[in-house]
Amino acid sequence: MIELADVHKTFNPGRGNEYRAIRGVTLAIEPGRVTALRGPSGSGKTTLLGLIGGLTRPSAGRVRLDGRDISALPERFLTRLRRDAFGFVFQQFQLIRDLSVLENVMLPATPTGRPYRRVRARALELLGHLGLAARADARSQWLSGGEAQRVAIARALINDPPVILADEPTAHLDSALSIQILDILADLRRQGRTVVIASHDPLVFSAGLVERVVDLRDGRVAP
Amino acid sequence: MNAWIERQRGLIDFAVANLDRRRGRNLGLFLAYVLVVFLLASVVLYGDALRREARQLLADAPELVVQRLTAGRHDLMPADWAARLEGLRGVTRVQGRLWGYHYDPAVAANLTLLVPAEGAPEPGRARLGAALARSHGLGPGDVLSLRDHVGQARAFIVDGLLDTASELANADLLWVSEADFRAFFGIAPGLHTDLALSVANPREVRKVAEKVLERLPGARVISREEMGRTYDAAFHWRQGLLLTMLSLILLAFAFLAWDKASGLSAEERREIGILKALGWDTEDVLRMKLWEGALVSVSAFLAGYLLAWLHVFHAHAPLFTAVLKGWSVLYPRFALRPEADFAQLAALALLTVLPYVAATLVPVWRAATLDPDEVMRE
Incomplete structure (x- = not known):
């Protein structure tokens, strides 16, 4: 269970360009389900996803994972949590240029110290499962949008996290590819993972995948 | 332990991949680095080897040389001066x-x-x-x-x-x-040019010199130790002169290295953000960059030092002969004896490797301590 209690996030506090992205969000996300954060651009979806996944700390309020307050964790523990508990699928894919697909997928496993062979085998298995076995050695910048998104999903799964956080997973894809990605996310849900999606793409909400929708507007949960 | 090794291996793999990705930049830096280490190590190795050689030669020199001075200038030695020193206690010949x-x-x-x-x-x-x-x-x-x-x-x-x-x-x-x-x-x-005195006990040399001056007030007495110091001073002076000239190159390299190593592009900052978002610790990022810096600087240092070694001990240091050997026309041609001096090696390594690694780490540390979200949003 992921719980947010009166969470605020302010960027550049006290400066001329101060921006309050999240304003008092209280929310509980059930495990093993697909939850979608919906809202227009600037509503705070990505920031909220970052707060849930420990990419950034709240300016006020608490974020809890299975009852444990993660917002006050020291950096080292927060990093470990990001590595073990969450798999991130970013809006811009965020693959590293000039590295191969396989190298990109293996990156999150590097700090775990797991044996190279096992990590490599797992990465190839994931790529095979996502239909990318033949692209393992391709440079990441040579990939199409759909391929890059699937690589990002494989990378999110390499450490076998129980929670997948996907930010606008269909934003740069056509309808056919979007449906393909949503099928993959549905598959992850069937495996028992918690999936949180931030999106404003109607296709995501009409595909029957999302079990709960949280509407956001101006950094608040809309009634 | 195995997990630690696997982790280092992963970090090294990524560091090598990173170096390969920015091949042009890293190759240029590597070559400049090799050149600087080569020049610096050549001067140091050559100067030290010459001083060693000179000291070796002095091992066969007499303990004391006595010269006659007339109006402050070296003059020929009358025959009776040698006789006046015969029987001086401590002098064997x-x-x-x-x-x-x-x-x-x-x-x-x-x-x-x-x-x-x-x-x-x-x-x-x-x-x-x-x-x-x-x-x-x-x-x-x-x-x-x-x-x-x-x-x-x-x-x-x-x-x-x-x-x-x-x-x-x-x-x-x-x-x-x-x-x-x-x-x-x-x-x-x-008449003789000068007199060579053999002194049996090296600890008595100074005393014997005093006695010589008592018997021959117009003489100049030069000990082997003083000759050694003169050689040292001469080679140190030349080495210093050369190092001063090379310091301009060193300075230029320092600016280049600082600029190349410390300037973190927007792309690199974004990548650090991605790594942190994917669960890399600040420490992991720093270690990876440390490996990257170490791979460039240590390999360049070893290559530069090896080239300097070959230049000095196998090619007879053609670049520095004119300055360091000091003969105006008749340059001696000889092979200097190589001798490993670990203190010298460590000093050179400290001077060249550490500043580079430090230059690479500071900006990375700055980027790696920020929230990944913040770095990726930039």
């Missing part, structure tokens, strides 16, 4: 030496004529230092003609070359017989 300089216009260089204590050639014959033989194109059996103190040509038949192993000392040497030497320079019998 007093020997008059004959040596002098001769300017040879044929090669526009000074030669040193010397009558050796043992093994002097027969009258009319001479033995040559290797550089001198090379400059005149002479070998055993050839004739060397020099003009004496009254301008009369004197011919010497070359009956051999001096040992090339000690060419540093005998490059411009010409061994002749006592009779030829005296005739060549017009030095009367009984």
Whole structure:
């Protein structure tokens, strides 16, 4: 269970360009389900996803994972949590240029110290499962949008996290590819993972995948 | 332990991949780095080897040399001066030496004529230092003609070359017989250039020198230790001169390295953000960058040092001969003995590797301590 209690996030506090992205969000996300954060651009979806996944700390309020307050964790523990508990699928894919697909997928496993062979085998298995076995050695910048998104999903799964956080997973894809990605996310849900999606793409909400929708507007949960 | 090794392996793999990704930039930096280490290490290795060689040569020098001074200048030593030092406590041998300089216009260089204590050639014959033989194109059996103190040509038949192993000392040497030497320079019998004193106990050298000055108030006494210090000072001075000139290159490199290593592009900052978002610790990012910096700097350092070693000990340091050897025309050609000096190696490594690694780490640390979200949003 992921719980947010009166969470605020302010960027550049006290400066001329101060921006309050999240304003008092209280929310509980059930495990093993697909939850979608919906809202227009600037509503705070990505920031909220970052707060849930420990990419950034709240300016006020608490974020809890299975009852444990993660917002006050020291950096080292927060990093470990990001590595073990969450798999991130970013809006811009965020693959590293000039590295191969396989190298990109293996990156999150590097700090775990797991044996190279096992990590490599797992990465190839994931790529095979996502239909990318033949692209393992391709440079990441040579990939199409759909391929890059699937690589990002494989990378999110390499450490076998129980929670997948996907930010606008269909934003740069056509309808056919979007449906393909949503099928993959549905598959992850069937495996028992918690999936949180931030999106404003109607296709995501009409595909029957999302079990709960949280509407956001101006950094608040809309009634 | 295994997990630690696997982790380091992963970090090294990523560091190598990173170096490969920015191949052009890293190759340029590597080459500049190699050049700087090569120049610096060449000067240090060469200077030190020369000083070592000079000290080695002094091992055979007499403990004390006594010269006569007249009006503050070196003058010939009267025969009775040697007799006045005979029986001085602590002195085992007093020997008059004959040596002098001769300017040879044929090669526009000074030669040193010397009558050796043992093994002097027969009258009319001479033995040559290797550089001198090379400059005149002479070998055993050839004739060397020099003009004496009254301008009369004197011919010497070359009956051999001096040992090339000690060419540093005998490059411009010409061994002749006592009779030829005296005739060549017009030095009367009984006069010597200076006196060589052997002292049995090295701890008594200073005391003996004082006693010599008491008996011969107009003399100058030079100890072997002082000669060693003079050699050291001369080579240190030359080395310092060269290092000063090289400091401009070093400074230019320092700016280049700082600029290349410390300037973190927007792309690199974004990548650090991605790594942190994917669960890399600040420490992991720093370690990876440390490996990256270490791979560049250590490999460049080793390559530069190895090249310097080959340059100095195998190619006879053609780049620095003119400055460091110091002979104006007759350069000795000799192979310096390589000797590993770990303190020197460590000092060079500290001077070149550490600043580079530090330059790479500071900006990475700054980027890696930010929230990944913040870095990725930039």
